[in-house]
Amino acid sequence: xxxxxxxxxxxxxxxxxxxxxxxxxxxxxxxxxxxxxxxxxxxxxxxxxxxxxxxxxxxxxxxxxxxxxxxxxxxxxxxxxxxxxxxxxxxxxxxxxxxxxxxxxxxxxxxxxxxxxxxxxxxxxxxxxxxxxxxxxxxxxxxxxxxxxxxxxxxxxxxxxxxxxxxxxxxxxxxxxxxxxxxxxxxxxxxxxxxxxxxxxxxxxxxxxxxxxxxxxxxxxxxxxxxxxxxxxxxxxxxxxxxxxxxxxxxxxxxxxxxxxxxxxxxxxxxxxxxxxxxxxxxxxxxxxxxxxxxxxxxxxxxxxxxxxxxxxxxxxxxxxxxxxxxxxxxxxxxxxxxxxxxxxxxxxxxxxxxxxxxxxxxxxxxxxxxxxxxxxxxxxxxxxxxxxxxxxxxxxxxxxxxxxxxxxxxxxxxxxxxxxxxxxxxxxxxxxxxxxxxxxxxxxxxxxxxxxxxxx
Amino acid sequence: xxxxxxxxxxxxxxxxxxxxxxxxxxxxxxxxxxxxxxxxxxxxxxxxxxxxxxxxxxxxxxxxxxxxxxxxxxxxxxxxxxxxxxxxxxxxxxxxxxxxxxxxxxxxxxxxxxxxxxxxxxxxxxxxxxxxxxxxxxxxxxxxxxxxxxxxxxxxxxxxxxxxxxxxxxxxxxxxxxxxxxxxxxxxxxxxxxxxxxxxxxxxxxxxxxxxxxxxxxxxxxxxxxxxxxxxxxxxxxxxxxxxxxxxxxxxxxxxxxxxxxxxxxxxxxxxxxxxxxxxxxxxxxxxxxxxxxxxxxxxxxxxxxxxxxxxxxxxxxxxxxxxxxxxxxxxxxxxxxxxxxxxxxxxxxxxxxxxxxxxxxxxxxxxxxxxxxxxxxxxxxxxxxxxxxxxxxxxxxxxxxxxxxxxxxxx
Numbered sequence: 001x002x003x004x005x006x007x008x009x010x011x012x013x014x015x016x017x018x019x020x021x022x023x024x025x026x027x028x029x030x031x032x033x034x035x036x037x038x039x040x041x042x043x044x045x046x047x048x049x050x051x052x053x054x055x056x057x058x059x060x061x062x063x064x065x066x067x068x069x070x071x072x073x074x075x076x077x078x079x080x081x082x083x084x085x086x087x088x089x090x091x092x093x094x095x096x097x098x099x100x101x102x103x104x105x106x107x108x109x110x111x112x113x114x115x116x117x118x119x120x121x122x123x124x125x126x127x128x129x130x131x132x133x134x135x136x137x138x139x140x141x142x143x144x145x146x147x148x149x150x151x152x153x154x155x156x157x158x159x160x161x162x163x164x165x166x167x168x169x170x171x172x173x174x175x176x177x178x179x180x181x182x183x184x185x186x187x188x189x190x191x192x193x194x195x196x197x198x199x200x201x202x203x204x205x206x207x208x209x210x211x212x213x214x215x216x217x218x219x220x221x222x223x224x225x226x227x228x229x230x231x232x233x234x235x236x237x238x239x240x241x242x243x244x245x246x247x248x249x250x251x252x253x254x255x256x257x258x259x260x261x262x263x264x265x266x267x268x269x270x271x272x273x274x275x276x277x278x279x280x281x282x283x284x285x286x287x288x289x290x291x292x293x294x295x296x297x298x299x300x301x302x303x304x305x306x307x308x309x310x311x312x313x314x315x316x317x318x319x320x321x322x323x324x325x326x327x328x329x330x331x332x333x334x335x336x337x338x339x340x341x342x343x344x345x346x347x348x349x350x351x352x353x354x355x356x357x358x359x360x361x362x363x364x365x366x367x368x369x370x371x372x373x374x375x376x377x378x379x380x381x382x383x384x385x386x387x388x389x390x391x392x393x394x395x396x397x398x399x400x401x402x403x404x405x406x407x408x409x410x411x412x413x414x415x416x417x418x419x420x421x422x423x424x425x426x427x428x429x430x431x432x433x434x435x436x437x438x439x440x441x442x443x444x445x446x447x448x449x450x451x452x453x454x455x456x457x
Numbered sequence: 458x459x460x461x462x463x464x465x466x467x468x469x470x471x472x473x474x475x476x477x478x479x480x481x482x483x484x485x486x487x488x489x490x491x492x493x494x495x496x497x498x499x500x501x502x503x504x505x506x507x508x509x510x511x512x513x514x515x516x517x518x519x520x521x522x523x524x525x526x527x528x529x530x531x532x533x534x535x536x537x538x539x540x541x542x543x544x545x546x547x548x549x550x551x552x553x554x555x556x557x558x559x560x561x562x563x564x565x566x567x568x569x570x571x572x573x574x575x576x577x578x579x580x581x582x583x584x585x586x587x588x589x590x591x592x593x594x595x596x597x598x599x600x601x602x603x604x605x606x607x608x609x610x611x612x613x614x615x616x617x618x619x620x621x622x623x624x625x626x627x628x629x630x631x632x633x634x635x636x637x638x639x640x641x642x643x644x645x646x647x648x649x650x651x652x653x654x655x656x657x658x659x660x661x662x663x664x665x666x667x668x669x670x671x672x673x674x675x676x677x678x679x680x681x682x683x684x685x686x687x688x689x690x691x692x693x694x695x696x697x698x699x700x701x702x703x704x705x706x707x708x709x710x711x712x713x714x715x716x717x718x719x720x721x722x723x724x725x726x727x728x729x730x731x732x733x734x735x736x737x738x739x740x741x742x743x744x745x746x747x748x749x750x751x752x753x754x755x756x757x758x759x760x761x762x763x764x765x766x767x768x769x770x771x772x773x774x775x776x777x778x779x780x781x782x783x784x785x786x787x788x789x790x791x792x793x794x795x796x797x798x799x800x801x802x803x804x805x806x807x808x809x810x811x812x813x814x815x816x817x818x819x820x821x822x823x824x825x826x827x828x829x830x831x832x833x834x835x836x837x838x839x840x841x842x843x844x845x846x847x848x849x850x851x852x853x854x855x856x857x858x859x860x861x862x863x864x865x866x867x868x869x
Contacts, residue, residue: 036552203510
């Protein structure tokens with residue numbers, strides 16, 4: 001059952017799939033292992049690049065502004081290390097960082113066009129989409145289904161939050177209230193917000209509904225018309241110009257459903273950002289897998305990297321394990337994109353943290369070894385604080401080429417790279433940078449891998 | 458009362474309290490449940506939830522966090538736990554490797570032991586058959602009729618008859634599984650044609666018996682362990698080096714037993730054997746003149762027991778072989794790896810649920826425009842065939858083993 005490849009990517013989240021696709025498009029024979037789904041599949045399906053720096057209360061106006069400040073304050077941040085490379089002149093460091101992130105964003109937009117998760121948004125400005133709690137968050141790219149059009153630009157816009165009877169994950173009245181309070185405090189539009197409940201009955205029931213049942217139901221022909229019919233009265237009553245749905249507008253047909261609803265009601269319809277595991281997250285995961293396979297990569301679902309063989313400073317092969325088989329995969333380069341605590345790339349117990357595949361040394365956000373650090377020391381007693389939970393910043397330390405380094409600061413082997421949440425030095429939950437770091441580090445690691453393999457005869 | 462006496466006393470009360478201690482090989486499964494983070498990602502991917510909704514089948518997360526934790530006798534779970542088709546999709550997407558498909562069997566085993574009144578009747582009937590005949594189907598009353606049925610199938614498919622061989626010390630034991638032994642005899646014969654063509658030194662069992670998967674899946678642990686024991690003895694007595702089967706379920710179950718019961722003899726699907734031992738070059742060479750003028754447009758169905766319980770690699774082998782067949786065009790269905798509905802013994806008692814799961818496959822197959830669907834599992838073949846036929850579809854279904862055997866040149 002043994003396989004030979006140019007590149008083995010371990011982990012199929014945003015970082016692994018972006019890197020795998022780039023490598024496969026560059027002609028590398030790429031095998032990607034996925035033991036289970038990733039944090040990408042859990043995500044809201046919007047792609048944040050950078051929203052805040054730690055302790056800041058004001059969000060960045062654009063990823064460009066954020067990266068400019070971040071790269072000066074935090075030179076070891078996964079975004080920053082792209083620029084802090086000996087081969088790059090000092091005055092070009094910041095430009096390089098911004099340029100690479102910009103390239104990644106436009107790469108994602110182009111590649112996800114025509115998939116289940118086509119994207120809207122620009123690198124030059126952060127968008128503030130609304131969540132199902134009625135709050136907003138800064139992000140760079142949203143799925144087209146989440147585009148609320150001119151909601152905040154219009155003076156006279158009226159927003160209607162639509163709940164679904166029997167669907168407990170979204171409370172339209174609470175969301176409307178939270179959103180309205182936020183609008184009033186800033187004095188911005190929309191100034192009028194309303195809420196209503198419609199009935200959707202997958203499998204003929206209107207109780208105990210889950211988002212997947214609703215999304216699948218809305219994929220069926222004819223289901224959207226019944227919603228539009230129910231909505232008309234509510235829209236008329238409050239004069240709604242915009243209509244917000246929980247993120248359940250469909251899996252295959254979400255965008256078509258949005259357009260259809262807009263045509264039938266004469267409003268702008270959009271999805272809110274939801275809790276994990278959200279349907280847009282599922283669409284994003286599926287889309288990334290699709291573009292990887294289309295680019296010629298080989299996706300091995302249900303395979304976990306369990307051991308490896310190393311000779312000197314070169315990693316030779318890894319063993320992939322399934323419930324009943326083991327496969328040895330030889331490759332010229334390897335990418336570790338196993339994620340952090342959700343993905344399982346880093347795990348911890350009462351004694352400290354460890355990296356799960358190769359036993360590499362994880363570090364804390366301050367770049368001290370985290371191997372013997374009691375995890376409780378990296379957590380804050382305040383569950384929500386501007387500093388977040390420091391344990392989220394633990395991970396692997398890498399060189400400017402994205403190769404994990406050992407205690408002495410040199411790379412562990414020459415052909416192992418790392419990308420995504422397994423990296424140390426950033427805290428996605430307070431920075432709002434999760435998928436952006438994953439994509440950008442995956443993008444850059446892949447470029448380095450392609451260069452490495454092409455130069456070796 | 459000293460410690461040993463106390464231990465013995467508690468042990469003696471277990472039966473009364475309806476507690477069955479876990480087997481040591483079940484402990485890993487039970488422990489994996491503790492890793493569940495209750496996220497619900499699995500619900501979004503479960504084919505049974507997709508087909509019948511959460512109200513009818515509460516989904517894999519509910520199995521992990523609720524149903525698996527309602528001992529002693531798990532009686533409250535019986536209306537849900539039997540609806541899992543055991544496809545393994547939940548474990549496939551789970552970031553924490555929670556072994557939900559196997560915990561289902563552990564729960565079913567507890568119900569079976571302590572509350573047999575709650576076991577679906579269809580499964581109890583099957584249990585009687587397995588107990589009496591050591592196989593999952595009632596054997597033919599008249600062996601001559603069985604032969605006639607076999608010969609008719611061979612004639613229709615234009616396959617030669619390779620005589621059965623039973624001998625000690627062969628390289629390989631070919632194990633057809635109950636479906637191919639009793640019903641889909643053409644699969645059993647086709648495998649022999651392939652093995653014979655490539656001069657594989659093989660034997661059959663002297664007396665066929667079930668691999669134990671159906672008993673395991675319905676929770677009949679006693680018969681499952683009995684059959685597994687018999688199988689080990691038979692394999693060891695024959696002195697073979699490998700076991701090959703054409704059934705996806707048997708592949709994963711035999712591989713499991715081989716490891717658990719320390720056979721020292723690995724078990725593979727025929728496709729794995731062809732890829733590893735015969736090699737694609739030899740296969741492609743053998744198939745190079747098979748096409749003739751005719752073109753056939755096929756789609757492939759991936760059996761769960763191969764892709765999720767064994768390895769996705771197996772279906773790559775299948776595609777490689779299909780691609781080396783002249784005149785065969787393959788179109789992928791978007792539901793190629795979605796459960797056919799035939800798993801987990803669901804069709805024995807809740808046909809409506811099993812068939813609802815199959816529907817997803819049928820709609821996707823229609824969209825491919827393929828005239829034929831091939832799959833390396835006689836059970837998937839049967840499930841897809843009966844549903845396609847009932848829906849009036851013109852798509853035909855072939856077991857992949859038969860499809861390959863038909864395209865091999867006749868041996869001199």
